[in-house]
Amino acid sequence: MKIKSGPHLYSGESGRRIVWTQVGTLWLVVVVSAAFFGWSSLMVLAGSVGTCVAIDLALSRLAGSRNPASLPHAVLTGLLLGLSLPVMSEMGLMLRIAVLGAIIASLLGKWIFGGMGHYIWHPALVGILAVHFLFQAEVGMVGKDKYLGGDRREKYLLLSNNALLVGDLSRNQEPRFYQFGQDRSKLLQPNDYSGWCVSVPVEPAQAWQLYRPVQILQELGKGQIRNSASGTGPSAVEQVVYLALPPLADAVVGCTGGGLGETSVVAILLGGLFLIYRGYVRWQLPVSFLAAAAVSAAVLPLPVGPSGELVWLPALSGMSRAGAANGFDDWWRLLAVGLSYVSFHLCSGGLMLAAFFLAGDMATRPIRLGGQIIFGVGAGVLTIVARIYGGWAMAPLGAYSALLVMNTLTPLIDWLTRAKSRGK
Amino acid sequence: MVRHKGFPGGAILPNDKGLSEGLEIQDIPVFSTVQVALDDGAGGRAEATVQAGQKVSCGECIASAANADGVNVHSPVSGQVGQIEQIALADGSQKPAMIIDTSDQKQSEGAGERPSWKVYSEGLIKCLRWAGITQMQLGGGSLVAEVRKATKAGLRWVIINGVESEPLITCESRLMSECSSEIAQGCELLAEVFALAGGGEKSAGPRGILALCGGRRQALGAMGKALQGGRFRLAALADVYPQDEEALLANTLTNAGLRAGSDPAEAGVLVINASSVWALSQAWYQGKPLTERVITVSGDGTERIGNYRVRIGTRVQDIAEHVGLLPEASVYILGGPFRGWGREKPQGVITKNITGLTILSKVDRQRPVACIRCGWCSDDCPAELEPARLYQLIEAGRVDKAQKAFLEDCIECGLCSYVCPSHLPLLEKIRLGKWSLRKEGRKA
Ligand code: SF4
Ligand code: SF4
Numbered sequence: 001m002k003i004k005s006g007p008h009l010y011s012g013e014s015g016r017r018i019v020w021t022q023v024g025t026l027w028l029v030v031v032v033s034a035a036f037f038g039w040s041s042l043m044v045l046a047g048s049v050g051t052c053v054a055i056d057l058a059l060s061r062l063a064g065s066r067n068p069a070s071l072p073h074a075v076l077t078g079l080l081l082g083l084s085l086p087v088m089s090e091m092g093l094m095l096r097i098a099v100l101g102a103i104i105a106s107l108l109g110k111w112i113f114g115g116m117g118h119y120i121w122h123p124a125l126v127g128i129l130a131v132h133f134l135f136q137a138e139v140g141m142v143g144k145d146k147y148l149g150g151d152r153r154e155k156y157l158l159l160s161n162n163a164l165l166v167g168d169l170s171r172n173q174e175p176r177f178y179q180f181g182q183d184r185s186k187l188l189q190p191n192d193y194s195g196w197c198v199s200v201p202v203e204p205a206q207a208w209q210l211y212r213p214v215q216i217l218q219e220l221g222k223g224q225i226r227n228s229a230s231g232t233g234p235s236a237v238e239q240v241v242y243l244a245l246p247p248l249a250d251a252v253v254g255c256t257g258g259g260l261g262e263t264s265v266v267a268i269l270l271g272g273l274f275l276i277y278r279g280y281v282r283w284q285l286p287v288s289f290l291a292a293a294a295v296s297a298a299v300l301p302l303p304v305g306p307s308g309e310l311v312w313l314p315a316l317s318g319m320s321r322a323g324a325a326n327g328f329d330d331w332w333r334l335l336a337v338g339l340s341y342v343s344f345h346l347c348s349g350g351l352m353l354a355a356f357f358l359a360g361d362m363a364t365r366p367i368r369l370g371g372q373i374i375f376g377v378g379a380g381v382l383t384i385v386a387r388i389y390g391g392w393a394m395a396p397l398g399a400y401s402a403l404l405v406m407n408t409l410t411p412l413i414d415w416l417t418r419a420k421s422r423g424k
Numbered sequence: 425m426v427r428h429k430g431f432p433g434g435a436i437l438p439n440d441k442g443l444s445e446g447l448e449i450q451d452i453p454v455f456s457t458v459q460v461a462l463d464d465g466a467g468g469r470a471e472a473t474v475q476a477g478q479k480v481s482c483g484e485c486i487a488s489a490a491n492a493d494g495v496n497v498h499s500p501v502s503g504q505v506g507q508i509e510q511i512a513l514a515d516g517s518q519k520p521a522m523i524i525d526t527s528d529q530k531q532s533e534g535a536g537e538r539p540s541w542k543v544y545s546e547g548l549i550k551c552l553r554w555a556g557i558t559q560m561q562l563g564g565g566s567l568v569a570e571v572r573k574a575t576k577a578g579l580r581w582v583i584i585n586g587v588e589s590e591p592l593i594t595c596e597s598r599l600m601s602e603c604s605s606e607i608a609q610g611c612e613l614l615a616e617v618f619a620l621a622g623g624g625e626k627s628a629g630p631r632g633i634l635a636l637c638g639g640r641r642q643a644l645g646a647m648g649k650a651l652q653g654g655r656f657r658l659a660a661l662a663d664v665y666p667q668d669e670e671a672l673l674a675n676t677l678t679n680a681g682l683r684a685g686s687d688p689a690e691a692g693v694l695v696i697n698a699s700s701v702w703a704l705s706q707a708w709y710q711g712k713p714l715t716e717r718v719i720t721v722s723g724d725g726t727e728r729i730g731n732y733r734v735r736i737g738t739r740v741q742d743i744a745e746h747v748g749l750l751p752e753a754s755v756y757i758l759g760g761p762f763r764g765w766g767r768e769k770p771q772g773v774i775t776k777n778i779t780g781l782t783i784l785s786k787v788d789r790q791r792p793v794a795c796i797r798c799g800w801c802s803d804d805c806p807a808e809l810e811p812a813r814l815y816q817l818i819e820a821g822r823v824d825k826a827q828k829a830f831l832e833d834c835i836e837c838g839l840c841s842y843v844c845p846s847h848l849p850l851l852e853k854i855r856l857g858k859w860s861l862r863k864e865g866r867k868a
Binding site: 002003004005006007008009010011012013014015017018067068069116117118279280362363365367368369372418419 | 437512515516591755757759760761762763764765766767768782784787788789790793794795796797798799800802803808810812813829830836838839841842843844845846847851852855
């Protein structure tokens with residue numbers, strides 16, 4: 001007589017369902033990216049997802065492994081990879097980069113370890129970092145611009161509000177883009193671009209070329225805002241916050257330069273909240289990640305100006321004498337500069353995407369809650385460190401590289417948070 | 425006010441108690457044979473006192489306690505004693521059982537001789553041993569041993585466990601709804617025996633609490649009325665599985681720092697199953713030994729879900745025939761769907777610790793795949809273990825390491841297997857590990 005031990009009921013959850021849900025929660029992010037960056041965004045996503053899926057199908061057949069979560073996971077990997085890439089004027093190049101990234105993510109990120117459940121780094125992270133280093137010029141906007149001449153650093157495209165959804169970024173025709181900030185000193189002139197909603201590029205341009213907010217923040221750190229009027233010390237922070245960065249609302253809604261799915265905080269947050277509601281991500285992980293990033297941005301000394309003068313406690317930089325002299329007299333408005341500075345750190349550069357979607361990947365984060373908090377805090381601090389003290393190319397990668405480091409540390413954190421003794 | 429759980433982990437399971445909660449207890453007739461286990465795995469043994477071929481009447485003692493923890497066994501029916509055979513208990517362990525043939529016997533309520541008891545704890549133990557009362561839930565130990573241990577450790581709390589946190593099982597809520605005055609009588613008896621102090625939290629001396637689930641309105645109402653003026657208080661608890669585990673329940677109510685794997689009796693907390701209190705009340709005041717119990721028959725494989733009063737020793741096969749099976753019935757579980765033991769055929773017998781018979785049409789277990797490290801098994805584990813890691817260690821043959829990771833604290837609640845999205849048989853593997861540890865322990 002065969003006797004089966006309990007339980008005889010099951011919750012009905014499965015890895016497949018978890019990963020499909022994660023994919024599903026990204027739909028809003030995808031829609032927003034298509035709205036702001038045009039149809040080319042969908043082409044890039046299709047390229048990276050298609051490649052990941054094709055490799056996964058082929059390799060799981062080859063390896064004879066039949067993990068039903070593997071295919072949706074390939075979709076998720078492709079999506080996350082695509083969403084971290086910025087839109088480019090040259091469609092073919094963009095597609096090639098996306099496909100190559102997907103190949104690297106699938107092969108080196110996932111299958112070299114044996115597929116689903118065995119990898120140590122999030123495959124999408126491996127892909128993202130690989131393409132950023134391989135195509136530093138194209139993706140990281142480092143070096144000279146082949147088409148437009150001058151500095152590539154101004155080449156993040158964003159459809160303007162009168163070209164939303166219907167604009168086309170995939171053709172490299174100069175008049176179509178409004179060359180905002182060609183003269184870099186113009187960055188600090190408030191009248192040029194005062195937010196996506198209120199600015200319209202001159203005819204017949206359809207799009208803006210913008211900095212990523214995170215890179216503006218990084219420039220500040222590198223002391224490269226040479227032309228600011230009184231660009232030293234805390235007042236430089238203020239100048240940048242008020243004059244160089246787009247309005248914070250733009251960064252929240254997603255109409256700034258950056259990776260396809262990185263810019264819209266609202267869309268990511270909605271998806272992330274759904275994952276938390278379903279119990280697929282514990283809220284403590286993204287919250288500790290974001291909180292640690294906010295605190296580090298607020299307190300880490302920031303080198304500013306050509307001399308690299310350190311601004312201690314950037315969160316309080318609005319309270320400096322220079323700020324007060326500019327006519328701010330009440331405390332709240334003095335704090336506003338510092339708070340905006342911190343908020344820009346939170347709302348830009350893939351931090352949100354990393355905190356809710358990449359960090360929430362189950363296989364690469366610590367298994368216990370305590371470990372997940374350590375993991376989140378570590379990732380948050382490292383993100384800001386990489387952004388402030390890393391280079392121009394590093395700035396948009398801060399969150400991703402921090403996460404990769406923490407992925408590596410996961411077994412150690414697991415070991416540290418394991419109960420070694422217990423009182424009876 | 426509903427009290428929160430006082431233990432880590434746990435889960436709120438889909439609530440399907442509605443199925444049988446409101447159904448009155450029905451009697452199940454006596455079938456042609458019963459198999460009365462002389463040892464139901466709780467640590468006590470009993471020696472048969474009747475010979476094969478002898479006629480016995482219902483309630484007559486057929487085996488007397490043979491060791492310190494043992495209790496008497498009484499015939500639940502009138503009939504002719506047959507052979508003593510080895511039968512498989514719910515978990516598959518082989519134990520001797522007496523077969524009693526009831527055909528052509530008129531069933532009567534024959535009460536045996538009734539000893540007189542004095543009201544002090546040794547008297548209580550005598551009563552328990554005479555009437556054959558054990559903890560009437562799966563995994564429950566010997567009640568006699570627990571009473572001894574708790575009094576020796578200095579009794580501080582007496583907790584009546586009426587919490588049924590497992591899905592589908594409602595026998596105890598039903599018993600408390602219908603026999604509330606008898607259970608309240610039993611409570612007062614315990615209060616008398618252990619000199620419990622009345623009057624709430626602040627009074628000195630040991631205290632008594634009857635705990636049940638906040639969701640069981642009817643049972644709560646009935647017990648609330650019955651306990652009025654007595655020394656036992658009523659506590660309504662959150663419906664979290666496995667709240668009915670002794671140590672966890674004790675910690676929720678007393679906050680004594682107990683955890684899964686610790687023995688509440690050693691901390692002076694005596695936890696008694698509500699059915700056992702009912703049985704005690706029957707024995708003490710009416711001289712009836714324990715020969716029947718209430719079980720819940722439920723699940724999607726049976727026609728007549730309900731709460732039934734059955735004789736101890738009734739075969740599952742007979743019950744299944746009586747309540748009617750649906751054609752798709754394929755799994756027969758002695759106990760609830762979490763801690764119960766499943767069989768593919770209607771086999772096994774009702775012993776004193778079986779709370780229900782769950783008949784399911786299918787067990788929805790999917791093919792296991794690699795662990796995705798979701799961490800849900802550790803999140804929900806009431807013993808704060810890492811089932812995923814234990815699974816790997818035991819699979820790799822490192823039971824020693826698993827032991828260092830507190831393998832033995834597992835209370836076998838089954839939540840880890842329930843939640844695992846990779847469908848890994850975590851509890852099965854952990855049981856295997858515990859079993860091999862016990863085997864090693866015996867060798868050493
Ligand atoms: S069966 Fe054991 S290991 Fe699994 S959740 Fe329950 S106590 Fe924890
Ligand atoms: S519940 Fe299953 S998949 Fe999740 S960590 Fe535990 S063993 Fe792994």
